Amino acid sequence: MTRTTDRPSRCTGWSLLALGGLVSALTLPSGCNTVACAHGDFGSAECRVAAENHYAQVTTSSGVSLHFAEPGSDDATVVAPLGLLEPTSTGVRVRPSTLMDFDLVIEAGTLGATSITLELENVASDAVLSLGPSGAEVELAPGMGTTRNVEVSLTDDVLWLRGRRDCPLTFRVVVAGDVQTNPVQFERVLDSLHDELADGAATGQPLLGFALLGDLAEVPVEEELRHVSSLLRNAVVPVSVTPGNHDVHGDVMAIYNRVFGAGTYAQAVCTAKLALFDTGAGGLAASVQARLPELLARSSFDFLVGGGHYPAYPGRTGNSWGDEDASFYLLSELARNEADLWVAGHYHSWEDTVPKPVGDREVRQIISGTAGASQGSGVPTFGYTRLTFSPAGLSSCFVEVLPPGRVEAQTGTATGIRYCP
Amino acid sequence: MRAALLLAALLLAPTVAFAQEAAGDEPSADEPSADSAPGDVPGTVWPLDGRRACPSLRACCVPGEDECTHPGMSRLMLGISGGAAFAAGAGTFLWVGDSLHSGDPQSAVLGVGLIGLGGSLVGMIADWMTPGSGGRVHDRPGRPTVRLTVSPGGTSTLDEAAPYGLGIRVDPTIALNARVSLQPHLGVSMGLGNSAHVAPVVGAVSSDQESAFPVVLRTWKMKVTAGAELAVRLPYPLAVKRPMYTGAVEVRWKPMWELRRRTLQPGAANVQIVEHNALYPVNLGLRWHVAPRQRFTFYAGPRIDWLSFSDPGDIELRRGKATMGTFYGEAWWQLDIPFSPLGRRKTSVNGRLNVGYIHSHLDGQRLDVGAIVGYFGPVELSFDLRIRKVNAPVAVQVTAGYRLATGGGPFVELGFVAPELGRKGT
Known part of the structure; x- marks a missing residue:
């Protein structure tokens, strides 16, 4: 049995017309012109x-x-x-x-x-x-x-x-990100800073502060962010904060900024310049990109450290920026200003990644997404990365903060970072 | 909303068009050649049953073709393998986690699996909606030989500017033999003007501005791409005789090179250039002809980066060493939709629905799902329409599409289809 189909289509013309109309509709501008951010899209x-x-x-x-x-x-x-x-x-x-x-x-x-x-x-x-x-x-x-x-x-x-504050020649700053799913463990991390402070004072390397690199909450609701804010009031040293993707996605009430304030800012930490960036949307605001030359200007500082929630380059982690174009400009400015380091969270592990060649220079990066968040099926490692700035240079090591029940701290070197002795 | 409209229109398209059943077959521009000229007018009758057809399910043996395909069986296999890939990607993402270094390809596997799984389901629905129309579509759309692409610009933010984008791509097809084709590629695209961005903070503004927010960044982008795609149609059956009629398979190698150059002027400062070169040397893939009118294609491979920049006010780039970039992948599910039967009218019109996932975060496009930001690349929906005068060696192809992504949007393409090089009768 065979069947013949020979129904010429009158619909072809209509289909073409409909397709053309659809294309036209898609290309029409949307909405009235208004000033930037008039609609309060704070996820942006x-x-x-x-x-x-x-x-x-x-x-x-x-x-x-x-x-x-x-x-x-x-x-x-x-x-x-x-x-x-x-x-x-x-x-x-x-x-x-x-x-x-x-x-x-x-x-x-x-x-x-x-x-x-x-x-x-x-x-x-x-x-x-x-x-x-x-x-x-x-x-x-x-x-x-x-x-x-x-x-x-x-x-x-x-x-x-x-x-x-007075500036010592040698000092410490600690960094970590990603509290979200375990704020109780984060409290232990904050508690451990008392030991860090005492150890720093004893060794002539005073601890000046903590850079907390985003993902404070699992979802950006006020209750969660206020809770972390209340924990920070008990910190033994000041904490500079920048948001992560979990703190800002879909936000229409600017909750992160209302609870913590700024997300992008550069500051002098004695001989070091520490520039933190709001990368919570997986990119950088265009106006922040415009300020990159200013925010990352090394000036007369001995050290330049940039930081944000997202790794400046993902390496093999799979934790990429949503907008790699923005990360390329960031990397270029880090390289041009001869930055010593980029510190990040987002990746729920810790790693001193292989330096990224950028132009004729390399950018070094340490990821320390270990402040409390769930880390998958492996044995979780919580803690923070200690950065020590001295006339001899910048050094780093990882301070493990054991969860209750675990007694054996890790030693040696893992994923490029050595455990602090 | 626009994307939903487009999707709805494209899914409904088969119901407003009368399907045809083509007896002959002419592979499209992005497929290995067969020995027929584009101007041939084959008959429109082919057997749906009998010994020449596949013996069960929705049989689709087409006279003159080596392969006999069971769309139901092949879609089932695609659905199972797509679902397995999706589950593996999601499982790696959610349960293996960073402590065990689940790594770079997890999201690519998830996205590719989702396209396979979704394509299997949509393909099944499409076949149900067009019963008895399983024959291959003559002169179906593929990559045009030359095409112009326009992406709309415009912004609703005062004092900002988002220029239209214009691109041209050249993809001639060379049929090396009946089973092997090569498609070189060259493309250039750029913004038709500078983007302008304001800082949402009151500051000093120029007299021609309408808001109190100063323009702080102007950028201009351009992209050059080059590469080739080699497609080798595997013998069928490859190892076992008629392996469940699950469709022909092509092995594809698509090495690519991309250059993206971004010129930035922050405020009144001097212009800087950031250039990114990406090389995809081992971009390997498969195309699976799951049904005469449906195909699933994927590619995957590493990306090698060179990132260069200039000092402010200097156009000379500071170049350096290569490094590994993020893992690359793409997956496409395609459905051919014939609009008018060739031979009954003076013009043949055939459509193709494309649903794709591109695992890349370049060009500022990505698919964010809640807090999951930076893991997935864009999803693309597009529809091609190829229009050819009967017996004409050339054709016109128009495409409308939408990138479902943050930073995505609509685009339209106008293409010119030239005869394949190396094919008999062209």
Whole structure:
């Protein structure tokens, strides 16, 4: 049996017409023109730039205005996204993002406010605070721990609260990322910093701070991020934070920036420049790319270290950037400025990856996604990477923080990183 | 929304077109040649049953063809192997994890498996929707010899600019013999202007701006690609006689080289150049003819990178050594959809639906799933339409598609199809 099909199609013309119409519809511009980030898409890296600038300044109900400024600045009109200011029931929560120096501008306003309470956190216990008009600041009493309350009498229209720390020649900074699925283990990591602080002091390598490289929460809800924020209030040293993909995806309320403040910022840590980048969307905001030459300018620093949640290059980890074009520009600027190191999390393991040739230089990278997150079916290794900066150079090792029940710490070298003795 | 509309339209296309059953066969431009000229007008009758047809399931023996294929059986095998690959990728991703270094190819395996599994299901639905139309499509779309690609620009953000993109690609087909074909490739694409980006922070702006946000970055991109694809159709049956009629298989080798150059001007600073060269020397794949009108193709291989940059204000690139890049892979499922029977009208019109996954994060395109960012490349949906005057040696092919990806979007292509080189009668 055979069958013949000979039905000429009248539909062909209509089909072509429909296809053409569809193509036309696809190419039409969408929506009315509006300013960037007007719709509050804080899952987008660019809109988090707007948010971190927004939360670096605040005006209270009593008319007092506060904002962060570049450390050492005398210009009270320029806002620097270097921290978080959040009104509370009793005053204003002040969380500098940086490990070392910070400057805060306080303007009394016109509503007749005479005082304001500042609830400082993330300030080193050895930081010297001073308050007063620019050039006439008065040193405040020293504090204990990383939180302090400062009662400010608004005696002048503009006051500056400045925090300063002494710089040793040799010092430590520790780095790790990825808390998300096990914040209890992260508490142990934070607790272990007491030992790190004591060990550093005993060996002449004081611990100056902790760079926490994102994925603080499993999902970006306020409850989770506030919990990690409360844990950081108990840290023995200041913690500089930058977000990961789990902290920001799909966010429409700028929760990360509202809880922690800035995600992208460069800071001086004595002889080192530490530049952290918000790579939470698997890329870099275009406006951050525009600032790469500035943020990664080595200037007169002995060391330049960049960091973010995502590895600058994934190696064989499979943990790639969503936008490799952005990572290529980052790598180029790291290479051009002769960066010593890129530190990252995201990969739930730790690795001193094979240096990446970039142009006529190489970029070195350490991944330390070990602050608590689930690591798969293998035996998990939690802890942080210790970076020691000294006139002799930069060295690194991994400090393991054992989970309860495990007693035998690992030794030797694994995946390119040696365990700290 | 647009992608959903496109998908719906393409899936419904078979219902608005009358399928045809072609007795003869002419491999398309991206396939090994057979001995027939594109202008031939074969009959439109072929046996659906009898001894020449496959003995069971949805038999699709086509006269003049060596291979007899059971679409049902081959789709079942594709579905099982695709599902296994998907499960292996997902399992590696979720359970093996980073502590055991599950590694680079996990997402590629997952994506390729998903295309195989999905293609098997969609193929089954397509066959149900067009009963009795399993014959191979004459002059089905393939890669045109020359094509122009346009990707729309435009942005709704004030003071930003996103230029249209324009590309040209040349892919002549050389039939080396009845089972082997070679398709060299050369392509150039670029933005038709600079992209402009603002910082969402009030700052100093130029007088021609409409918002208070300063333009802080201007970029321009271009891409050059070159390579070739060698396709070798394996003898059938290869090892055992008529191995369940599961369709012909081609081995494919598609070495490629890509150059991406990005020119950046941050603010008023001097222009910098970032150049990325990618070489895919061992990009190997298979094409599986799971049904006369349905194919599954995948490629995979390593990527070798050279990353170069210039100092600000200097166009001379600082070049260096090569390094391994991320693992590369792509998978395609294709469905031929004939719109009008050749020989009954003066023009033949045939369509092809393409669903693909590209495991790459270049060009700023990736598929994000919740917090899973940076693991998957884009998914592409496209539809080709080849239009040929009867007996004409050349044809026109138009393509509309959409990259389902962050940074993706629609594109259209206009192609010119020249006769294959080396084929008899052309």
